Amino acid sequence: MNEKAFQEFYSEDFSHCYGCGTQNKEGYQIKSYWEGDESVSYFEPKPHHTSIPGFVYGGLIASLIDCHSTGTGAAALYDEEIKAGNKPEFYPRCVTASLLVNYLKPTPIDCVLELRAKVKELKGKKVIVSVNLFAKGEVTATGEVVVVRVPEGWKP
Amino acid sequence: MNEKAFQEFYSEDFSHCYGCGTQNKEGYQIKSYWEGDESVSYFEPKPHHTSIPGFVYGGLIASLIDCHSTGTGAAALYDEEIKAGNKPEFYPRCVTASLLVNYLKPTPIDCVLELRAKVKELKGKKVIVSVNLFAKGEVTATGEVVVVRVPEGWKP
Numbered sequence: 001m002n003e004k005a006f007q008e009f010y011s012e013d014f015s016h017c018y019g020c021g022t023q024n025k026e027g028y029q030i031k032s033y034w035e036g037d038e039s040v041s042y043f044e045p046k047p048h049h050t051s052i053p054g055f056v057y058g059g060l061i062a063s064l065i066d067c068h069s070t071g072t073g074a075a076a077l078y079d080e081e082i083k084a085g086n087k088p089e090f091y092p093r094c095v096t097a098s099l100l101v102n103y104l105k106p107t108p109i110d111c112v113l114e115l116r117a118k119v120k121e122l123k124g125k126k127v128i129v130s131v132n133l134f135a136k137g138e139v140t141a142t143g144e145v146v147v148v149r150v151p152e153g154w155k156p
Numbered sequence: 157m158n159e160k161a162f163q164e165f166y167s168e169d170f171s172h173c174y175g176c177g178t179q180n181k182e183g184y185q186i187k188s189y190w191e192g193d194e195s196v197s198y199f200e201p202k203p204h205h206t207s208i209p210g211f212v213y214g215g216l217i218a219s220l221i222d223c224h225s226t227g228t229g230a231a232a233l234y235d236e237e238i239k240a241g242n243k244p245e246f247y248p249r250c251v252t253a254s255l256l257v258n259y260l261k262p263t264p265i266d267c268v269l270e271l272r273a274k275v276k277e278l279k280g281k282k283v284i285v286s287v288n289l290f291a292k293g294e295v296t297a298t299g300e301v302v303v304v305r306v307p308e309g310w311k312p
Contacts, residue, residue: 016206018213026204048182050172051251053312057174058252059219066214095207096214099257106251156209 005031006039006071009078009091013156019067030064032071032115039072041115049109056107061141065101065131068115069145070094073127076119077149094127094147107133107140125149161187162195162227165234165247169312175223186220188227188271195228197271205265212263217297221257221287224271225301226250229283232275233305250283250303263289263296281305 007020007030018027032041043064051057073094081088107113114134121128131143163176163186174183188197199220207213229250237244263269270290277284287299 014208016209018205018207019215021206024204024206048180049174050177050180051174052170052249052306053172055312057219058222058255059175059215062218062222062255062257063213063215066218093208095262096257096259098259099214099218099255101218101252101255103252103254150208156211 005033006075006091007031010074010093011090014090014093014150017067019063020071028063028067030067030071032068032075032117034075037118039068039075039117041068041071042112043115044112045109047109052106054106054109056109056113056135058101058103061103061107061133062099062101062143064113064115065133065141065143066096066099066145068117069099069129069131069143070096070147072117072119072129073147073149076122076127077125080122092152093150095150097126097146097148100144102142103140104142105138105140107135111136120144161189162231162247163187166230166249167246170246170249170306173223175219176227184219184223186223186227188224188231188273190231193274195224195231195273197224197227198268199271200268201265203265208262210262210265212265212269212291214257214259217259217263217289218255218257218299220269220271221289221297221299222252222255222301224273225255225285225287225299226252226303228273228275228285229301229303229305232278232283233281236278248308249306251306253282253302253304256300258298259296260298261294261296263291267292276300
């Protein structure tokens, strides 16, 4: 596992996301790393992140899958730049075009959640990311996320 | 518009959701109402609910679409019970089987978001809900959510 998370390679302008921005002090600050050809992230839900008592609310699961996927897409696009002989200062920033989450079973809240993702397709500015979310060793939700690179030079 | 929101008809056991539980003091407490054959909900994002500065983060949009849809499914199933001559004390509680969100354009954060949903299909315990999310009069995201009724008598 690398020392620095994908999200630590975003430029300051793109580090304010509630889900994954290192500058958003009230947000989840999720962190993603390569582990071989998979990207991983770990998140411990707070007790108030509940749906039905004992279980994680679906919106958090969707948020984790979303931000872990935009991070994975950004890291994959950065790797393409490196392969092409470029050396950008920051990771590109991706936004979500579509997010599909399948909730297979209730996700227990009293554990660290593990997200493992793979790049399913990378073409131009678009990356499709597949995600499994594990709780206590079981896959409780899966995701498929289409992310798109923010155009070069675009500023918020 | 009715005076009481769908979520105020959930039993206490099912009122702890971070997205829509009336008992979750740290949550979004989203409220949904019928308006003709559409269900509506309004939500004002906080400044920290950002993605890229100026825009709402996708996880919040997914959360609003999710909880508004489980509420709409519950209300629709309750109406079926009434048509069948029953008069349950509470709304049934639905959970999400799958959530699809299409992000059509960036959603501005400095406004009240409006969700409008319709029941696309209702069959047995399953309801499919279609949602449009409006910001400043424009549809910026759409959702399709499959929700399923929690079995009668199930307790958290």
